[in-house]
Amino acid sequence: MKKSVLISNIILLFWYFLAMIGIKIGDKYLVEGSFKDEWIFMLIPIATFLLMLFTKKIGKILHLIWLGMWFVTQFLSHEWYTIFGNGFMGNIDNKIAYFKDCISLISIEGKYVPDMYHIILHILIIIAIIVTAKFSKKRSKI
Numbered sequence: 001m002k003k004s005v006l007i008s009n010i011i012l013l014f015w016y017f018l019a020m021i022g023i024k025i026g027d028k029y030l031v032e033g034s035f036k037d038e039w040i041f042m043l044i045p046i047a048t049f050l051l052m053l054f055t056k057k058i059g060k061i062l063h064l065i066w067l068g069m070w071f072v073t074q075f076l077s078h079e080w081y082t083i084f085g086n087g088f089m090g091n092i093d094n095k096i097a098y099f100k101d102c103i104s105l106i107s108i109e110g111k112y113v114p115d116m117y118h119i120i121l122h123i124l125i126i127i128a129i130i131v132t133a134k135f136s137k138k139r140s141k142i
Contacts, residue, residue, distance in 0.1 A: 008131045009049050009063075012124040016042065019117070028103045031117040045070070052132070064132055071125045078114040078122070085111070 020042050022033025035042075048066040051059035081087045081095055095112045102115035114122070 002131075002135050004131050005135045008124070008128045009052075012121075012128045013045060013049065015121055015124050016045065019121075025103065027101075029101050029117075030103055031115075032102075060132065060135075064129065067125060067129045067132065071122070071129065074118070074122050074125065078112075078118050081112040082114065 019031045020033065020035040020039065023030040045066060048063040052063040053059065076087065077089050081092055086092050092112055099115050102117065104113065104115050105119060106113045
């Protein structure tokens with residue numbers, strides 16, 4: 001398996017693991033710990049990643065499906081609110097209040113903008129999708 005597939009997916013899993021344990025820097029959170037509520041969502045990408053490692057085609061397909069669903073969920077939970085000013089996964093004011101103690105790269109009064117942790121998470125998911133899909137496509141031609 002290509003190193004880039006392994007590296008991109010391991011970095012993604014490590015970054016997501018930070019959400020399980022939580023990281024606070026000074027008086028701000030990079031991400032609050034959520035193991036108690038979201039532990040199953042750590043097991044799913046680990047399971048699909050391991051399937052990808054130890055099976056041929058089906059593991060790669062399942063991992064890509066998971067990554068795609070994960071990105072769509074993240075997009076609807078974060079970027080959708082930034083772009084459209086509202087969404088269907090909660091109230092915008094509650095979202096702003098919930099993430100107020102997180103490290104932000106951009107802060108706009110009265111507007112929700114994803115915090116630094118989520119911006120990086122979304123970028124890592126996209127990278128993992130691209131690298132894994134590219135590798136899977138290349139392998140299927142052999």
